[in-house]
Amino acid sequence: MTDIKMIEAAADRLAGHARRTPLLSSPFLDEIAGRRVLIKPECLQHTGSFKFRGAWSAVSALAPEVRARGVIAFSSGNHAQGVAYAARLHGISAVIIMPSDAPKMKIDNTRALGAEVVLYDREHEDRDAIGATLAQDRGLTLIKPFDEPQVIAGQGTTGLEIAAQAAEAGVSRADVLVCCGGGGLTSGIALALEARAPGLRARPVEPEGFDDAARSLASGRIERNATQSGSICDAIVTPQPGEITFPIMHRLCGPGLSVRDDEALRAMALAFARLKIVIEPGGAVALAAALFRPDAVEGDAVIAVASGGNVDAGLFRQALETHAG
Structure with missing residues (x-):
């Protein structure tokens, strides 16, 4: 803890x-x-x-071999951009799950930082479940937005x-x-x-x-x-x-x-x-x-x-x- x-x-x-x-x-x-x-x-x-603080903290704390496989996160935008930028600075890939109604600027900025963006409906879909599935399928480490x-x-x-x-x-x-x-x-x-x-x-x-x-x-x-x-x-x-x-x-x-x-x-x-x-x-x-x-x-x-x-x-x-x- x-x-x-x-x-x-x-x-x-x-x-x-x-x-x-x-x-x-x-x-x-x-x-x-x-x-x-x-x-x-x-x-x-x-x-x-x-959010950059927590993103850098989490990404930099990963074992090098784990970090190299890439990270995944879910966010309405600020955690998304923080993780995307931290991943970019570490030279690794990032997948970000974002609600489809997030501000366009946040979605665009996250993509511009090199992350793959996956959109979801926050009213009807479970971002935790989406993130867990993608993390398992691709071998990515999930960087949660707050409960980490x-x-x-x-x-x-x-x-x-x-x-x-x-x-x-x-x-x-x-x-x-x-x-x-x-x-x-x-x-x-x-x-x-x-x-x-x-x-x-x-x-x-x-x-x-x-x-x-x-x-x-x-x-x-x-x-x-x-x-x-x-x-x-x-x-x-x-x-x-x-x-x-x-x-x-x-x-x-x-x-x-x-x-x-x-x-x-x-x-x-x-x-x-x-x-x-x-x-x-x-x-x-x-x-x-x-x-x-x-x-x-x-x-x-x-x-x-x-x-x-x-x-x-x-x-x-x-x-x-x-x-x-």
Whole structure:
């Protein structure tokens, strides 16, 4: 199981390959939130999201003879691109299973990185079953998007950076809001904070109607979403928290939060106007919660992870036009 030693080892393997993203701030955002807001822009990471960290961690941890046979992954886009790029840098093949309704840019980018893309219907087909069959038939190693110890370890390197950067910024106690799908990033950050910054508390943030992590934390057991489509936050719409990630979140995380799609769009527009960064809807929900759910957040400061920036131009234009100014 993932622990701080695995996260530190992943950080060593990622050194020189992943970007150390900064903590950003804006007085305009502080005013909206009513407290100090620090943003971790993983949208600036390779392939436009934190997913490169976990992908590189998992691929680089494979035995050379296993890695040489290639890898397979399933993803709505960000994990897809992370695995495709990590595989390309290692000189191996990658097959990526993607939902047919994933943003076109994510599908195109994944193919452009050299991966073979297999599309499926997320409402009627089981991506886990498709992935398991292809992995067995072709001798590929399946790199799961969140329920994989080495992937969690790689995502946890984000938490190591947050711990160090928060200390540099003079923040020792704060909620760390994390965009949450299956929980790989949230659980990895939570483990890193437990070891390096126990005054910082990870909290998952999800779209309204797809708040399986929040409901699972509240009930103490894994809860499933009723549907797999209907939100613009495609990057974090998953069936349920992972079997590996949920126990970590249940032990370490604070209560979950949820925001509306229009609030994610507004956060995207504000991030562009005030921080000059591009965030996709699923990558904006943590910032949206920091800005628009002030009463649900504790402390004089809040840290929000902007987990990805892979948004189609039309949707980004909608965010800017709808929430201009």
